[in-house]
Amino acid sequence: MKESTIYNCSVIELNRIHKRSGNITVVENLKHIPFEVKRVYYLYDVPGGGERGGHAHKELNQLIVAASGCFDVVLNDGKNKKVVELNRPYYGLYVVPGIWRELINFSSGAICLVLASEKYLKEDYVREYSEFLEWKAR
Numbered sequence: 001m002k003e004s005t006i007y008n009c010s011v012i013e014l015n016r017i018h019k020r021s022g023n024i025t026v027v028e029n030l031k032h033i034p035f036e037v038k039r040v041y042y043l044y045d046v047p048g049g050g051e052r053g054g055h056a057h058k059e060l061n062q063l064i065v066a067a068s069g070c071f072d073v074v075l076n077d078g079k080n081k082k083v084v085e086l087n088r089p090y091y092g093l094y095v096v097p098g099i100w101r102e103l104i105n106f107s108s109g110a111i112c113l114v115l116a117s118e119k120y121l122k123e124d125y126v127r128e129y130s131e132f133l134e135w136k137a138r
């Protein structure tokens with residue numbers, strides 16, 4: 001989706017089932033998020049202050065959640081940039097395809113949970129920023 005912009009990305013406030021013994025947040029396909037989940041993965045043991053990401057996806061939709069701790073997501077569509085701080089497990093950042101993203105400022109012990117619309121596909125990645133800009137401009 002090379003026409004997408006960062007304004008197509010949004011923070012989704014998820015539900016919270018609150019109990020004194022702890023909270024639960026539920027995510028269901030097409031109900032709480034606008035896509036069907038085919039894959040879940042999570043990043044952990046990222047050193048405090050660390051960074052990940054630095055790529056774009058051509059077709060993949062993602063919901064990024066700070067399941068524990070916090071980090072910042074830098075979204076960039078080649079023209080506009082914004083930084084979204086994720087620091088609560090009941091907020092999900094919906095990232096549409098065609099957005100360059102960087103995950104920065106990981107707190108130590110943070111867990112970045114990602115719900116993804118497709119299985120892992122190497123060919124879906126754009127890993128060079130110059131290539132990303134070229135693809136967006138095409």
Ligand code: TYD
Binds near residue numbers: 039053
């Ligand atoms: P990558 O998406 O590049 O992580 P980051 O951009 O956060 O540094 O993935 C790192 C490695 O893990 C890469 O070699 C591909 C592999 N990987 C899989 O095999 N399957 C997956 O579902 C994911 C997300 C990554």
